[in-house]
Amino acid sequence: MKASARFRASTPENGLSILHYERATNPAVNIRPAPEKIPNIPSGTPFWEFNKFKMLPRHALPSQLNHPSFPGHYDREILMTTSQRKLDDGSIRMYLNNITFEEPMSPVLLDLYDGQRSRHPSYHTVDRIDGYDVTRRTIPVKLNEVIQIVIQNTATTTGRCDQHPFHLHGHSFFDIGGGNGLYSPIELSRQVENSSTPLLRDVISVYPERDDKNLKYSPGTPCGWRAFRFIADNPGVWIFHCHVTAHMMLGMQTVFEVGIENLNYNSVYLPTP
Numbered sequence: 001m002k003a004s005a006r007f008r009a010s011t012p013e014n015g016l017s018i019l020h021y022e023r024a025t026n027p028a029v030n031i032r033p034a035p036e037k038i039p040n041i042p043s044g045t046p047f048w049e050f051n052k053f054k055m056l057p058r059h060a061l062p063s064q065l066n067h068p069s070f071p072g073h074y075d076r077e078i079l080m081t082t083s084q085r086k087l088d089d090g091s092i093r094m095y096l097n098n099i100t101f102e103e104p105m106s107p108v109l110l111d112l113y114d115g116q117r118s119r120h121p122s123y124h125t126v127d128r129i130d131g132y133d134v135t136r137r138t139i140p141v142k143l144n145e146v147i148q149i150v151i152q153n154t155a156t157t158t159g160r161c162d163q164h165p166f167h168l169h170g171h172s173f174f175d176i177g178g179g180n181g182l183y184s185p186i187e188l189s190r191q192v193e194n195s196s197t198p199l200l201r202d203v204i205s206v207y208p209e210r211d212d213k214n215l216k217y218s219p220g221t222p223c224g225w226r227a228f229r230f231i232a233d234n235p236g237v238w239i240f241h242c243h244v245t246a247h248m249m250l251g252m253q254t255v256f257e258v259g260i261e262n263l264n265y266n267s268v269y270l271p272t273p
């Protein structure tokens, strides 16, 4: 197996490993293979190969055994735009919909249990396209709502288009498509129609539109999008974040409050014997 960095300047080749099966012949695991035996990594376009994989039958994925099937329709679409800003003190923050995540003073879930926080979000006031409740500082979601998230990637302050592997806690989701530049609802509909079985995933990547480390954009230029659907069937407080740790720490995360009216408040704080 060979690995190399993509989408930014780096050493040309920075990972080579040999996977050796038990009882396989020629177990010369400490000798570097001849050059013609080392696989070539194709260069050029971003990789969408995950979408080309064949689906495994459900029983091959025990953890997903009871996951509901792909929802053909969604109740609400939430658009999330990534961005990056340089602050006056020279530090960098990263944003989702112009909000950079800040750790709350006390955990949201504990505040719900303690009664320090309303258990009844006013869903009717959260009709913004970003779904964000500025008072709660979360995105409240009704139990069993089908949410379609579109991540719109934009170029950084240095004019680069970063890759962001996004991860949602509490739910798997269906990868329904993506593309270059600015989000196209028509293109997404086309991809959903043409895909018989969208993949169930835990991480989804929004890729730079071109694998070209010299490409420069003006900051904020739309440079790729990706979309997924999830069924909000797991009541709780769930974080959604870029899985590049640096991006996450710089603020690229947000919180969903899912069906919190249905949280079981009685099952916690049991008296200890």
Ligand SMILES: [Cu+2]
Pocket (backbone or CB within 6 Å): 162, 163, 164, 165, 242, 243, 244, 247, 248, 252
């Ligand atoms: Cu990121």
